[in-house]
Amino acid sequence: MPSRLDGPLKVSGRAEYGADHNFPGMAYGYVVLSTIANGEIEAMDVTAAKSAPGVIGVYTPFDPLELRTPSLPMFGETWVPLQNRDVAYYGQPIGFVVAETFEQARDAAMLVDVTYRERPALTSLEDGLASAEEAPPGFDGSPQTHTLLASGVDSIEDALADSPVVVEATYSTATQNHAAMEPHSAVAVWDSGVLTIYSGNQGSDLQAMEVAGALALDPSAVHAVNPFVGGAFGGKGRTSTPAFLAAAAARALDRPIKAALSREQVFTATAGRAATVQKIALGADTDGRLIAVRHDSWCSTAMDRSFVEPTSHGTSREWYATPNLALSQKMVPLNIPPTTFMRAPGEAPGSFALESAIDELAVALNMDPIELRMRNNSTAPPGRDLQWSSKHLDECFSVGAARFGWASRSPHGRTDGDWLVGVGTATAMFPALRFPASVEVTLQADDTAVVATSGADPGTGLLTVLSLVGAESLDITPDRITPRLGDSALPPGGMSGGSTATASAGTAIMIAASKVIDDLLVVATSPGSPFQGMETSYADGHVLAGGRTMTFGEVLRAVGRPSISAIGSSAPGEEMTKHSFSSFGAQFCEVRVHKWTREARVSRMLGVFDAGRIINDKAARSQIMGGMIWGVSAALHEGLEIEPNGRMANADFAGYLLPVNADIPEVDVHFVQHPDTLHNAVGARGVGEIGTVGMAAAVANAIYNATGVRVRHIPIVIEDLLDD
Amino acid sequence: MRPFELTAPETVEAALASPGTFLAGGTTLVDLMKLNVLTPQHVLDINELPLRGLDTSDGLRIGALERMSEVAGQPGVYPVIARALLQSASQQLRNMASIGGNLLQRTRCTYFRDVEMPCNRRQPGSGCSAISGANRMHAVLGTSDSCVATHASDLAVALVALDAEIRLVSAEGSRTVKLAEFYRLPGDTPEVENDLRPGELVTEVLVPRLDWASRSTYVKVRDRQSYEFALCSAAVALHIEDSRIVDARVAVGGVATVPWRLHAVEAALRGAPATPEAVEAAASVGADGARPLADNGFKVSLLKRTVVRALLELTEESR
Numbered sequence A: 001m002p003s004r005l006d007g008p009l010k011v012s013g014r015a016e017y018g019a020d021h022n023f024p025g026m027a028y029g030y031v032v033l034s035t036i037a038n039g040e041i042e043a044m045d046v047t048a049a050k051s052a053p054g055v056i057g058v059y060t061p062f063d064p065l066e067l068r069t070p071s072l073p074m075f076g077e078t079w080v081p082l083q084n085r086d087v088a089y090y091g092q093p094i095g096f097v098v099a100e101t102f103e104q105a106r107d108a109a110m111l112v113d114v115t116y117r118e119r120p121a122l123t124s125l126e127d128g129l130a131s132a133e134e135a136p137p138g139f140d141g142s143p144q145t146h147t148l149l150a151s152g153v154d155s156i157e158d159a160l161a162d163s164p165v166v167v168e169a170t171y172s173t174a175t176q177n178h179a180a181m182e183p184h185s186a187v188a189v190w191d192s193g194v195l196t197i198y199s200g201n202q203g204s205d206l207q208a209m210e211v212a213g214a215l216a217l218d219p220s221a222v223h224a225v226n227p228f229v230g231g232a233f234g235g236k237g238r239t240s241t242p243a244f245l246a247a248a249a250a251r252a253l254d255r256p257i258k259a260a261l262s263r264e265q266v267f268t269a270t271a272g273r274a275a276t277v278q279k280i281a282l283g284a285d286t287d288g289r290l291i292a293v294r295h296d297s298w299c300s301t302a303m304d305r306s307f308v309e310p311t312s313h314g315t316s317r318e319w320y321a322t323p324n325l326a327l328s329q330k331m332v333p334l335n336i337p338p339t340t341f342m343r344a345p346g347e348a349p350g351s352f353a354l355e356s357a358i359d360e361l362a363v364a365l366n367m368d369p370i371e372l373r374m375r376n377n378s379t380a381p382p383g384r385d386l387q388w389s390s391k392h393l394d395e396c397f398s399v400g401a402a403r404f405g406w407a408s409r410s411p412h413g414r415t416d417g418d419w420l421v422g423v424g425t426a427t428a429m430f431p432a433l434r435f436p437a438s439v440e441v442t443l444q445a446d447d448t449a450v451v452a453t454s455g456a457d458p459g460t461g462l463l464t465v466l467s468l469v470g471a472e473s474l475d476i477t478p479d480r481i482t483p484r485l486g487d488s489a490l491p492p493g494g495m496s497g498g499s500t501a502t503a504s505a506g507t508a509i510m511i512a513a514s515k516v517i518d519d520l521l522v523v524a525t526s527p528g529s530p531f532q533g534m535e536t537s538y539a540d541g542h543v544l545a546g547g548r549t550m551t552f553g554e555v556l557r558a559v560g561r562p563s564i565s566a567i568g569s570s571a572p573g574e575e576m577t578k579h580s581f582s583s584f585g586a587q588f589c590e591v592r593v594h595k596w597t598r599e600a601r602v603s604r605m606l607g608v609f610d611a612g613r614i615i616n617d618k619a620a621r622s623q624i625m626g627g628m629i630w631g632v633s634a635a636l637h638e639g640l641e642i643e644p645n646g647r648m649a650n651a652d653f654a655g656y657l658l659p660v661n662a663d664i665p666e667v668d669v670h671f672v673q674h675p676d677t678l679h680n681a682v683g684a685r686g687v688g689e690i691g692t693v694g695m696a697a698a699v700a701n702a703i704y705n706a707t708g709v710r711v712r713h714i715p716i717v718i719e720d721l722l723d724d
Numbered sequence B: 001m002r003p004f005e006l007t008a009p010e011t012v013e014a015a016l017a018s019p020g021t022f023l024a025g026g027t028t029l030v031d032l033m034k035l036n037v038l039t040p041q042h043v044l045d046i047n048e049l050p051l052r053g054l055d056t057s058d059g060l061r062i063g064a065l066e067r068m069s070e071v072a073g074q075p076g077v078y079p080v081i082a083r084a085l086l087q088s089a090s091q092q093l094r095n096m097a098s099i100g101g102n103l104l105q106r107t108r109c110t111y112f113r114d115v116e117m118p119c120n121r122r123q124p125g126s127g128c129s130a131i132s133g134a135n136r137m138h139a140v141l142g143t144s145d146s147c148v149a150t151h152a153s154d155l156a157v158a159l160v161a162l163d164a165e166i167r168l169v170s171a172e173g174s175r176t177v178k179l180a181e182f183y184r185l186p187g188d189t190p191e192v193e194n195d196l197r198p199g200e201l202v203t204e205v206l207v208p209r210l211d212w213a214s215r216s217t218y219v220k221v222r223d224r225q226s227y228e229f230a231l232c233s234a235a236v237a238l239h240i241e242d243s244r245i246v247d248a249r250v251a252v253g254g255v256a257t258v259p260w261r262l263h264a265v266e267a268a269l270r271g272a273p274a275t276p277e278a279v280e281a282a283a284s285v286g287a288d289g290a291r292p293l294a295d296n297g298f299k300v301s302l303l304k305r306t307v308v309r310a311l312l313e314l315t316e317e318s319r
């Protein structure tokens, strides 16, 4: 069995993604985007577009496809295009052209002539700080201003004033886009009153519910299919504009419709990561023990205020032991595309600020930064009684330091020819969560089993996990398991997000498997069955009793049943009242800065993680590696530049830089494996997001070690390191 | 992309006979057609024309249709040219892109590539969005109030350093021009990028023999290690005898509206000792006359540093 079941299909081009589906009579849609950031559409002249070759339909706010705003408990409301004439950002979907071919639709879309009544746009986070608003309560309902003071301390300012050593600085991080390999796209087909939608997303049952809501259909009339997803990273949680428009146009035109965003369009017509500004003050005693932590955050958000990037709460709320803690989170509504979850929302940009600040404190104390982190290691989040279920951060740092050769670090870096060389480290944490998930396990008469859930595998490896955990739970080899996912007709697997899928689905599999085995034994011992009235047990795929064994397939054949199935469901439960849960890690990197031309290049990287039990070592390693590389990207390359008029100056892969192979050295990933069965029966915590957390700070800290230049924003570019 | 007619002439005469836009590797042309920046009605695929050949026996002659990867991999090509090519684009692009097309590639200015935005070079008189816009990647030398876009070719910088010429043919006959004189500063007419006449075909690149250019290099500084245009680049060749610099060639890219030869730096190097101090002193005049914009002031310092780094690579090699 390959270590990744979908691997051979993907590398040979046989995996069918949403937009790979083709149907007779299919037409193609192309999305038209706004070219102002704030105002109202006065008119759209579609005469030329309508008479262009092959055009079947042109839809605008003046002649819309009818869509309602769907709302799910998981996401709240999701915006649908074309329902009014307001424009709130540059690159907002405002039209949809459908034609016989993709090229005809695209060419006709260029002919749509739009007149706007433009209003001044606010697009700069810096300019908007003055008009920042209080952020609404967090995902869990907790207030955004949070203060914890030791008894006798009146304010966080007093605690800081009484601290012998204080560092205080402001950090900022750039706007990002998920820029997944597969652009947002969909194929919609109506057949006998049922809409089937093929579209990459993070949960087919959620997609089916949103599309049903938007089209005012009964949920049973929508079937969402997404066996393969070309990357999501939080950017495909909600249903995309092409999916809504394809579904509505397919109904209006009674033809299958395919719609995909172009690479450039993905940068504005979907949602991305907010830019952030963070002010941190750390107060410590001369031994490096934290006395006070103050972390104030601001993030950009779209005018719909639909998402807040929780940088203070995602990091300082839980990371270090401190008697005094003050957090705040504000948002700055701007005329920019929507923001949303992106891999480690909150933790990724928050850790750049916090872990840079910790490094600055280590410098101020003249202390090794690992030693400083260990002195402030927490046994529970500050101010909370619930201890960490299983925390081995100290082991991550000690194993990491040995593997990386940390002992030979000099506080002022070293030189190697024309290169200034420095090393840096950072803590990584990501909460261990579970979402509700259901999985069906079916034993079949041919001695194979099916493990099925509607959940998605956006490259994270869930398909393989279904197979591995299914095999383990049924005590058979993985090659006898057929895993199935990405289809809303299967039991609801919820969302692949929050690094939860393995823990959530894995637990549900174990429950379903034990149920189906119980049911099998009932069948095996019922009247007329081979083990009638006997005391049976199950092992190795066999039913055993009285010195006799039969495979489950033999039992089913003997009683004339083709299969037997059971559904298991899991959801976060009682464990949440007993412990705090998180994954932990230690990031290390070595960076070289050229003496003359000041390019910074990462030359070594290591991450050591405590993520509970690792189910599929290779897939977990790849997840983490991708996350660490993403951290380097955030540190040195990635960032959208929003111009005053709201246009993105670099919204394509020529301008929005990601590291290429030459930028990335060998990435060393190591797991300290301590199964966390207090969290879930499988013992696994998530690995999807933690890999990126802390990495950008480790890079910035290494640059400081190499050059003595502290850069407090990312991405860090050459001009930040020029000293003249 | 607008519909267009495509023909593939097999002889130079046939190519020159019908008006149209030449297509070589297509890595600039097709890209800009997809963005509606270029909308030719008639495209002439010139790949069947006999504009091939690479001769290193006396200087260098390169057929305009040779691919970047072929020239980069050819023994006997001056290091500065091979290195400029190998640091251009990606291997896949270099396998497609031709030498002639490389010299005629268009600027990467983000506004030039976006038909929604004013741009004097694309649409004369519409204004320059970059002067007050996102201009970190733009030029500090050779700019005008009409346009501040950089010339993006790495190869052209190396060729200008080596005094290369190009051969051009049209229905009227053929001519040879120095590459350095072929490119035009933007001035008030940024839409005129070079001296190419309508329907004229580049057939060949000629590099005069310069034996000491075997000691030459190309240093390219950019935001990532590969597959990215230069923030600043330097093409240098040094003739060193007995630890003294006898002669030098220095040109820079990524900082100017055309490939930019640094004659003053060359003059300062001539006769100087091949020491770091002398090299730094000579490079210090490199950015004279620079006119930085809001986001690219760092290029003034980076230009000098890049030249120093490139020169030191050669003086250290000579030790």
Ligand SMILES: Cc1cc2nc3c(=O)[nH]c(=O)nc-3n(C[C@H](O)[C@H](O)[C@H](O)COP(=O)(O)OP(=O)(O)OC[C@H]3O[C@@H](n4cnc5c(N)ncnc54)[C@H](O)[C@@H]3O)c2cc1C
Residues within 6 Å of the ligand: A654, B021, B022, B023, B024, B025, B026, B027, B028, B029, B030, B031, B064, B065, B087, B088, B089, B090, B093, B096, B097, B098, B099, B100, B101, B102, B103, B104, B105, B152, B153, B154, B155, B200, B201, B202, B203, B227, B228, B229, B230
């Ligand atoms: C992603 C990307 C990255 C890149 N990075 C770099 C880089 O780092 N450095 C760099 O230098 N370049 C870079 N390039 C540019 C690339 O080198 C050029 O696109 C390429 O060299 C053009 O050659 P071509 O044969 O494809 O030209 P075409 O696209 O075929 O033609 C370009 C232009 O030249 C004209 N033309 C072509 N041949 C002739 C001829 N013989 N006579 C007259 N006119 C002719 C065409 O009409 C057209 O106007 C990059 C390009 C891309 C797409």
Ligand code: SF4
Residues within 6 Å of the ligand: B107, B109, B110, B111, B112, B118, B119, B120, B121, B122, B127, B128, B129, B130, B131, B146, B147, B148, B149, B190
């Ligand atoms: S710099 Fe030149 S190419 Fe760029 S917008 Fe201005 S005129 Fe156009």
